[in-house]
Amino acid sequence: MIGSHYVNMLQKKSVIRELSEFAAARGKEIGYENVFDFSLGNPSVPVPAAVTETMIRLLQEKDPVELHGYSPSLGIMHVREAVAASLQERFGVAYSAADIFMTAGAAGAIAHAVRAVTVPGDEVITFAPCFSEYFPYINGAGAVLKVVPPDTDSFQIHFEAFEEMISEKTAAVLINTPNNPSGVVYSTETIQKLAEILCRKQEVYGHAIYLISDEPYREIVFAGVDAPFVSAYYDNAIVCYSFSKSLSFPGERIGYVAVNPACVDAAGIVQMCGQISRETGHNCPASLIQLTIAEHLDTTADLSVYETNKNLLYGELTKLGFACVEPGGTFYIFPKALEMDAAAFCEKGRKYDLIMVPGDGFGCPGYFRMAYCMDTEKVARSLKVLRRFVEAEYPRRR
Amino acid sequence: MIGSHYVNMLQKKSVIRELSEFAAARGKEIGYENVFDFSLGNPSVPVPAAVTETMIRLLQEKDPVELHGYSPSLGIMHVREAVAASLQERFGVAYSAADIFMTAGAAGAIAHAVRAVTVPGDEVITFAPCFSEYFPYINGAGAVLKVVPPDTDSFQIHFEAFEEMISEKTAAVLINTPNNPSGVVYSTETIQKLAEILCRKQEVYGHAIYLISDEPYREIVFAGVDAPFVSAYYDNAIVCYSFSKSLSFPGERIGYVAVNPACVDAAGIVQMCGQISRETGHNCPASLIQLTIAEHLDTTADLSVYETNKNLLYGELTKLGFACVEPGGTFYIFPKALEMDAAAFCEKGRKYDLIMVPGDGFGCPGYFRMAYCMDTEKVARSLKVLRRFVEAEYPRRR
Numbered sequence: 034m035i036g037s038h039y040v041n042m043l044q045k046k047s048v049i050r051e052l053s054e055f056a057a058a059r060g061k062e063i064g065y066e067n068v069f070d071f072s073l074g075n076p077s078v079p080v081p082a083a084v085t086e087t088m089i090r091l092l093q094e095k096d097p098v099e100l101h102g103y104s105p106s107l108g109i110m111h112v113r114e115a116v117a118a119s120l121q122e123r124f125g126v127a128y129s130a131a132d133i134f135m136t137a138g139a140a141g142a143i144a145h146a147v148r149a150v151t152v153p154g155d156e157v158i159t160f161a162p163c164f165s166e167y168f169p170y171i172n173g174a175g176a177v178l179k180v181v182p183p184d185t186d187s188f189q190i191h192f193e194a195f196e197e198m199i200s201e202k203t204a205a206v207l208i209n210t211p212n213n214p215s216g217v218v219y220s221t222e223t224i225q226k227l228a229e230i231l232c233r234k235q236e237v238y239g240h241a242i243y244l245i246s247d248e249p250y251r252e253i254v255f256a257g258v259d260a261p262f263v264s265a266y267y268d269n270a271i272v273c274y275s276f277s278k279s280l281s282f283p284g285e286r287i288g289y290v291a292v293n294p295a296c297v298d299a300a301g302i303v304q305m306c307g308q309i310s311r312e313t314g315h316n317c318p319a320s321l322i323q324l325t326i327a328e329h330l331d332t333t334a335d336l337s338v339y340e341t342n343k344n345l346l347y348g349e350l351t352k353l354g355f356a357c358v359e360p361g362g363t364f365y366i367f368p369k370a371l372e373m374d375a376a377a378f379c380e381k382g383r384k385y386d387l388i389m390v391p392g393d394g395f396g397c398p399g400y401f402r403m404a405y406c407m408d409t410e411k412v413a414r415s416l417k418v419l420r421r422f423v424e425a426e427y428p429r430r431r
Numbered sequence: 432m433i434g435s436h437y438v439n440m441l442q443k444k445s446v447i448r449e450l451s452e453f454a455a456a457r458g459k460e461i462g463y464e465n466v467f468d469f470s471l472g473n474p475s476v477p478v479p480a481a482v483t484e485t486m487i488r489l490l491q492e493k494d495p496v497e498l499h500g501y502s503p504s505l506g507i508m509h510v511r512e513a514v515a516a517s518l519q520e521r522f523g524v525a526y527s528a529a530d531i532f533m534t535a536g537a538a539g540a541i542a543h544a545v546r547a548v549t550v551p552g553d554e555v556i557t558f559a560p561c562f563s564e565y566f567p568y569i570n571g572a573g574a575v576l577k578v579v580p581p582d583t584d585s586f587q588i589h590f591e592a593f594e595e596m597i598s599e600k601t602a603a604v605l606i607n608t609p610n611n612p613s614g615v616v617y618s619t620e621t622i623q624k625l626a627e628i629l630c631r632k633q634e635v636y637g638h639a640i641y642l643i644s645d646e647p648y649r650e651i652v653f654a655g656v657d658a659p660f661v662s663a664y665y666d667n668a669i670v671c672y673s674f675s676k677s678l679s680f681p682g683e684r685i686g687y688v689a690v691n692p693a694c695v696d697a698a699g700i701v702q703m704c705g706q707i708s709r710e711t712g713h714n715c716p717a718s719l720i721q722l723t724i725a726e727h728l729d730t731t732a733d734l735s736v737y738e739t740n741k742n743l744l745y746g747e748l749t750k751l752g753f754a755c756v757e758p759g760g761t762f763y764i765f766p767k768a769l770e771m772d773a774a775a776f777c778e779k780g781r782k783y784d785l786i787m788v789p790g791d792g793f794g795c796p797g798y799f800r801m802a803y804c805m806d807t808e809k810v811a812r813s814l815k816v817l818r819r820f821v822e823a824e825y826p827r828r829r
Contacts, residue, residue: 037550038550039546039547039703039706039707040699040703042706042709075496075500075501076496077496078496079494079495079496080495080499085490085491085495088486088490088719089487089490089491092483092486092487092490093483093487096477097477097478097483097679098473098474098475098476098477098679100682101478101679101680101681101682101683102473102681102682103473103681103682104682136712137535137712137713137714138712138714140712140713140714141711141712141713141714142712143712144710144711144712144713145712148437149437152435152436166709169706169709169710170709170710170712172710173709173710173711173712281495281496281499282499283499283500283501284498284499284500284501284502284715284717284718284719285499285717285718285719286713286714286715286716286717287717301438305437305438308437308440308567309437311440311564311567311568311571312542312567312568312570312571313539313542313571313711313713314534314535314536314538314539314540314541314542314543314568314571314711314713315535315538315539315542315684315711315713316535316536316538316539316684317682317684318684318717319682319683319684319685319716319717319719319720320682320683321486321682321683321717321719321720322717322719
């Protein structure tokens, strides 16, 4: 009687997981320092010491019954107030606590937001390249994910294809900027054009089209890059945030949904998230973790290593002749493979202990992702290996 | 386009929440120490100091990138191993790590277990009185919850009604022992009879009927009470556990699913839980919390206060003429109200600052729940107030 639906999900192997298992196994043979594992998006810098100090202080000083007590189902009130105040001060959008719902990272946030604004059968549109887990989040809500093909020149939005895909059934549009896997940040021009189209289509179809903005990389933007706050440009916007990358805190599962207060029934959507939680059995992120991040909303881990690494990799990849859009943020780069079949390309890379992820799973065949959240020293060492790989396997490209 | 389903859920007010809000507001008027708030099942004793010390040590000594890193989707391997070893040693069932899935408390565990063993349209049977949140967990899976009427003489199982309710569509049976709200522990005889019926019905219908055992109160059992480990009596049994009550840790959202290794495709069910998480966006309990409980699996908070409180309350209630099954565990007691309408009874109690929950929401009208997770001093003070309430409002009962 076990659900064939989940059995099917299980049988589709996770490419990234397989690659990282290969990397771990290879690491046992030759030392993990010699495996250039660009497969996993795990932050490589520590959480700020001040965050650790806050956790220890809370554990030492706060009444344990209160500290570890149940959180209200929407999140601890003063935590929601602090999140709203921080967003308001930084981005000039008038959030209040009523617009904030605390979640288990961006994953929990997206799963809730999609359930809150769709009914089964609705369509949600996203843009390639995109995070592969969008499929389960949207399918799990009973909605259908439609993927707009990529604009590979810039990895901004392919607007013509997007306009063609919008229909009466479009309940929401899901974007991810700065983007996993491309590293690209959507420009102000892109966000304005997107908002303009959505406003127009809302009028055409006579219902709200929500813009769900997945922002776990919001704080990892490189020097001089234009990185607009999406919700400042569109009323029916819902932020899905995670502290995983900005605070190097991924295992602690903390993030939030922030509904633009100008959104149709903003507080109602937040209340609905609480009801959705009742069904999925997920009742809030851990209290200790909520209380901790409330004191560190405006700080980040030292994220500078990611830009340093980007510069090294982007420089070498372009020298080696890769077509590659320069990342504006995140810790990913997404070059075009040197042959049509990116999986074959990545497979060849393995011989050189270069672990890279083919773009197929991100809806963008022919490209590959490298996650450079690692020590700069290792990235520097990888450059020679990359060169050796390209010169040996693709000699005519040189 | 917002889901009417969730709007409906939202409109059904939570009686318990309303009561506890009333208690909080009244507390501001007359001092919370003077409000006898028996509404909420919040543990009232602190987490063991050793648990706090473990958390501080992990924060001080462990590499933060590793400590706060992503957990594998089924839980951290050595945590799963430790849970399996502890269950095996304590209860003699041969669990291994492959049978364990780490969850956000029992809520997360039940939501996952039900999705893993049902397909939409299947039926899940439970027994009144039962925890009201079973409805959203089961509805959210697309299954239908059927509630067997209570055996009010003992609050064990009404087996005749149960047998009539089992059908071809029964995919799972959900039990909660020690029970919220009755406080009753199912006896070995009850569990054996239940297992015997399930084995017989599995043969009749030719498919597995899973026994989902919701066990957050497993460690709160009073002296001399027979409290069998359910999974030792039935192969297709799935434990849903939470550390919320045993470690006084409810806000930290930690528990597990433990599938009996003798269960049909035990490891497959655990793998499926991981797939279910991908859809609900719940990727594991917080890493720090997982690592912490792994070191404290065989300890509990000082739970003795609950038995002391039970003795006081049970003694007084029976003296006052209440029909009441003596609780064998938990921190609840579930007497029969002194009039047919338990809501009216509880409403009258409010005048005396006695906050009690009518049994209707637990599928058992005419009864009321008192949660006695509070200082014994306060329970002792409440007895006189109870007496005053009964003597004034129900004089002919005396």
